[in-house]
Each structure stands twice: as C-alpha cells, then as structure tokens.
Amino acid sequence: MFRASGRRVLARSAIALGASAAATAACSAPAAGKGAPLAAPPAPDDAELSADELRTIGIFERSCESVVFITNLRVASGPSWFAAPPVLDSPSVPTGSGSGIVWDARGHIVTNYHVVAGATELTVTMPSQDVYPATVVGTDVDRDIAVLRVRPKQPLRPLPLGSSARLRVGQTTLAIGCPFGLDFTLTTGVISGLGRDIMGRTGRPIVGCIQTDAALNPGSSGGPLLDSSGRVIGVNVAILTMSGSSAGVGISMPIDAVRQSVDQIISRGHVLRPSLGVRMAPDDYVQRRLGVAGVLVFEVQPRSGADVAGMRGTSRTRSGELKLGDLIVRAGGKDVKTSLDLFKAMEAVQVGDSVELEVVELDDSDGLGLREKGRRKLSVKAGGLAAKL
The missing domain is CATH 2.40.10.120 (Thrombin, subunit H)
Known part of the structure; x- marks a missing residue:
C-alpha cells in the first residue's frame, strides 16, 4: 500500500515536531526573574x-x-x-x-x-x-x-x-x-x-x-x-x-x-496450487454470448486430471463450426455460476485430492438455439500448478 x-x-x-518543540520551549521558558517552568504532567499509571x-x-x-x-x-x-x-x-x-x-x-x-x-x-x-x-x-x-x-x-x-x-x-x-x-x-x-x-x-x-x-x-x-x-x-x-x-x-x-x-x-x-488442468472461457462470453451460467471449458491440458476424467474442451468441427466444451455447473457439492465460484470451491482442495464435478454438454447443432444435451458427473484428480508469474 x-x-x-x-x-x-x-x-x-520532523518539521511539525520541530515547530511544536519550539513552541513548547517558548511557552515553557521562564520569564526573567520568574521561577522554573511547570513540570510536564506525569504519564498515567495503570490505576x-x-x-x-x-x-x-x-x-x-x-x-x-x-x-x-x-x-x-x-x-x-x-x-x-x-x-x-x-x-x-x-x-x-x-x-x-x-x-x-x-x-x-x-x-x-x-x-x-x-x-x-x-x-x-x-x-x-x-x-x-x-x-x-x-x-x-x-x-x-x-x-x-x-x-x-x-x-x-x-x-x-x-x-x-x-x-x-x-x-x-x-x-x-x-x-x-x-x-x-x-x-x-x-x-x-x-x-x-x-x-x-x-x-x-x-x-x-x-x-x-x-x-x-x-x-x-x-x-x-x-x-x-x-x-x-x-x-x-x-x-x-x-x-x-x-x-x-x-x-x-x-x-x-x-x-x-x-x-x-x-x-x-x-x-x-x-507454492503448488491445485489445478483441474483446464483453461476456462471468459465469464463475459459465457454469460452474454451464450446466456448460460457456469464455467465453460475452453481447453483441456493433455494428461491432466480433467483429461483422464474425460472432460471435453471447446473445438472446431471439420466444417469449421464451433463445438462447445463441457460447462461446469457444480464443484465439490457447490453450485458454479462463474469462474469465481470455481476458484472458491478449489480453495479447500489439496493437490492430489479428487474433486467431484457436474458438467453439462451444450448443443446448438439443430440451429434452434443452445440447449442442454446431457449431464455427467466426473471425479477429477487435482494436479499441482506452481503459483508464479
């Protein structure tokens, strides 16, 4: 700070103290022919x-x-x-x-x-x-x-x-x-x-x-x-x-x-910070563009806990269409609506712990808008991510 x-x-x-000291000295200096200055009052005792x-x-x-x-x-x-x-x-x-x-x-x-x-x-x-x-x-x-x-x-x-x-x-x-x-x-x-x-x-x-x-x-x-x-x-x-x-x-x-x-x-x-092994899409994109609540998995790191558990990241089809990844909606028994909720859920997790997740598979392939295609429960082992810049 x-x-x-x-x-x-x-x-x-220091200037203020000097001025104060000068003022105190001027006030306490005895006038010519007068007695000694009054003593400062003693500090209060415990009583x-x-x-x-x-x-x-x-x-x-x-x-x-x-x-x-x-x-x-x-x-x-x-x-x-x-x-x-x-x-x-x-x-x-x-x-x-x-x-x-x-x-x-x-x-x-x-x-x-x-x-x-x-x-x-x-x-x-x-x-x-x-x-x-x-x-x-x-x-x-x-x-x-x-x-x-x-x-x-x-x-x-x-x-x-x-x-x-x-x-x-x-x-x-x-x-x-x-x-x-x-x-x-x-x-x-x-x-x-x-x-x-x-x-x-x-x-x-x-x-x-x-x-x-x-x-x-x-x-x-x-x-x-x-x-x-x-x-x-x-x-x-x-x-x-x-x-x-x-x-x-x-x-x-x-x-x-x-x-x-x-x-x-x-x-x-x-510090090793517990990590699921995923990259998340920005909350603004999920909430404003998709209109859903949760944490969208953008990328799954190979051989991570999320990868082993079968979590899916966002990808492109052969025709170039965007295929959305899993949407995390619960973690450790708590609802997840934003990345902050997921961070909070991970605060109690230690490296090596298994985190119980609930994910939603989203689909808009029929052109009628985004809908929930299905839900899965995953147990993801938290890896260690070094906390450094």
Missing part, C-alpha cells in the same frame, strides 16, 4: 487506565517487537491502487516500503508480494532499529504473499498465530504497521465483514478476506491484523478508498490461507 513518499511524510513530521486500555497496551507492547519495517530500494511506479472492483496494484513512490511479520525464530518474515515486487535490494528494520539485508525465499503472487529471510544477531520472537476459520463480525481487531513510513503504529477497530473477495494482480481472485475498520494506510501492507488476544488473524493487504488514505474499509488476507502459502514457500520455495 503506497501513496505518498514516506520520506516526505517523515520530513513533514488510571481502564481494563480495555490496559489490554490494548499490553498487546501492542508484546507484539511490537515482532513487526518489522521493510524497505524496497527499487523505484516503484504503477497505476492507482484501488478501482471498482477492487484490484491490487502498486502506486508510484520514490522508495517502496511496507510492514512485515516475524514468522519464526529462524528469521523468516512474511509480507505482501507487492511490497517486495521488483526489488533490487531489501532491508528489514527491527523495532530495536537494527537493520538487516533481506532475501526473498519465495512468493505466492496469486495471494499477494512473500516470505523473506534475514540473519539476525539474536533469535527473533514470532507472533502467535490464531485461526480465521471461526471469526465473527464485531470482533475487536488491532492492526500494527508502518503507515507512511511512520514506524510501529497501532490502530484498532472491529471486523466489519467476512468473506470479501478482491481481484489479485494475476487476475485470480483472493477469496474469503477479512474487512476491518481499523485504519490502514499506505505502508500498512504486510502488517498483522490481531484479535483481542494478540493472535494474528490476518495479513493486511489493501484499503478500499477513493482518496488514497483510510476510509474505514481495510482488507486482510485470512491467516489460515496465509499459513498454507507460507508453509509451502518455506519448505519448497514455491
């Missing part, structure tokens, strides 16, 4: 704070050392971050920056792919202000996830991971990150919505995201979204806005999906 240069913001902050405040402070103080500031020394440029429907992209900044999460004691850092995309050099700044060079272990571009590795002087303390499986709207959320280059900032809110889908940079949807009103801003990307116990329930990935700053609609990748990707990246350096 980038919009304004962190350097410029910091410069403005003056509410239980909710103490809990929030405790979570921030425990979690802060496990959140890092990532600097990408590539000069980044790109179109504006958000359009309708929401699309992930990287705006123009002189220097890229974002946030990251300490994943384990060995030095693995999890962040967003768009934070590190195209990097020529990456550095990670710890809350202690120690700065380490970082290398990219691997990425899951479809989910906008990247895993970095640093070599710290001391073992790092990872954040505890929660689960995103049973979240409820209204739960308290806490977001820690480095918006606008301001290090280690806390914002709070609630879960405003669940099951949000946004389009990833590869054109594949990122499904099941968490919506929160905890303020997220440029530079918050890659930071953790925590629950009221301080456990990570999401990785902050996007804001939906017309102005470039927080409008109370922040989007986080659910931690269960993040964990699937990160575990694969750390173990093998890349």
Whole structure:
C-alpha cells in the first residue's frame, strides 16, 4: 500500500515536531526573574487506565517487537491502487516500503508480494532499529504473499498465530504497521465483514478476506491484523478508498490461507496450487454470448486430471463450426455460476485430492438455439500448478 513518499511524510513530521518543540520551549521558558517552568504532567499509571486500555497496551507492547519495517530500494511506479472492483496494484513512490511479520525464530518474515515486487535490494528494520539485508525465499503472487529471510544477531520472537476459520463480525481487531513510513503504529477497530473477495494482480481472485475498520494506510501492507488476544488473524493487504488514505474499509488476507502459502514457500520455495488442468472461457462470453451460467471449458491440458476424467474442451468441427466444451455447473457439492465460484470451491482442495464435478454438454447443432444435451458427473484428480508469474 503506497501513496505518498514516506520520506516526505517523515520530513513533514520532523518539521511539525520541530515547530511544536519550539513552541513548547517558548511557552515553557521562564520569564526573567520568574521561577522554573511547570513540570510536564506525569504519564498515567495503570490505576488510571481502564481494563480495555490496559489490554490494548499490553498487546501492542508484546507484539511490537515482532513487526518489522521493510524497505524496497527499487523505484516503484504503477497505476492507482484501488478501482471498482477492487484490484491490487502498486502506486508510484520514490522508495517502496511496507510492514512485515516475524514468522519464526529462524528469521523468516512474511509480507505482501507487492511490497517486495521488483526489488533490487531489501532491508528489514527491527523495532530495536537494527537493520538487516533481506532475501526473498519465495512468493505466492496469486495471494499477494512473500516470505523473506534475514540473519539476525539474536533469535527473533514470532507472533502467535490464531485461526480465521471461526471469526465473527464485531470482533475487536488491532492492526500494527508502518503507515507512511511512520514506524510501529497501532490502530484498532472491529471486523466489519467476512468473506470479501478482491481481484489479485494475476487476475485470480483472493477469496474469503477479512474487512476491518481499523485504519490502514499506505505502508500498512504486510502488517498483522490481531484479535483481542494478540493472535494474528490476518495479513493486511489493501484499503478500499477513493482518496488514497483510510476510509474505514481495510482488507486482510485470512491467516489460515496465509499459513498454507507460507508453509509451502518455506519448505519448497514455491507454492503448488491445485489445478483441474483446464483453461476456462471468459465469464463475459459465457454469460452474454451464450446466456448460460457456469464455467465453460475452453481447453483441456493433455494428461491432466480433467483429461483422464474425460472432460471435453471447446473445438472446431471439420466444417469449421464451433463445438462447445463441457460447462461446469457444480464443484465439490457447490453450485458454479462463474469462474469465481470455481476458484472458491478449489480453495479447500489439496493437490492430489479428487474433486467431484457436474458438467453439462451444450448443443446448438439443430440451429434452434443452445440447449442442454446431457449431464455427467466426473471425479477429477487435482494436479499441482506452481503459483508464479
């Protein structure tokens, strides 16, 4: 999430702080012959704070050392971050920056792919202000996830991971990150919505995201979204806005999906995404030109699970007429009306699993219009497709 240069913001902050300090000094300086200036009021002790405040402070103080500031020394440029429907992209900044999460004691850092995309050099700044060079272990571009590795002087303390499986709207959320280059900032809110889908940079949807009103801003990307116990329930990935700053609609990748990707990246350096072995026709063509609901199979890859199961792709007859392929209408017991529905059904599938599909054979050979010729049920073994650009 980038919009304004962190350097410029910091410069403005420094100017503002300098002016404030000067004003404070002018106000507090004793007049000639007068006594010493009044002392600043002491910070409130625990007895003056509410239980909710103490809990929030405790979570921030425990979690802060496990959140890092990532600097990408590539000069980044790109179109504006958000359009309708929401699309992930990287705006123009002189220097890229974002946030990251300490994943384990060995030095693995999890962040967003768009934070590190195209990097020529990456550095990670710890809350202690120690700065380490970082290398990219691997990425899951479809989910906008990247895993970095640093070599710290001391073992790092990872954040505890929660689960995103049973979240409820209204739960308290806490977001820690480095918006606008301001290090280690806390914002709070609630879960405003669940099951949000946004389009990833590869054109594949990122499904099941968490919506929160905890303020997220440029530079918050890659930071953790925590629950009221301080456990990570999401990785902050996007804001939906017309102005470039927080409008109370922040989007986080659910931690269960993040964990699937990160575990694969750390173990093998890349992510294998379950695949049926088909290419799909665009939804617009199926819905507008054909007037049907479902996913039309355009091409079946040889020796894939779909090929072995007998799925049919779209082809041409000897006379040049178009023969439509199978139309997928159910997958894993769920109705499929668009490619997004099929992507959602595949989210719960692992490589090697069998996916139960229902397909429709379409026919218009009699010239009387498109009609359903028959239905078949297929069991397709999901293969592995490397998730990379």
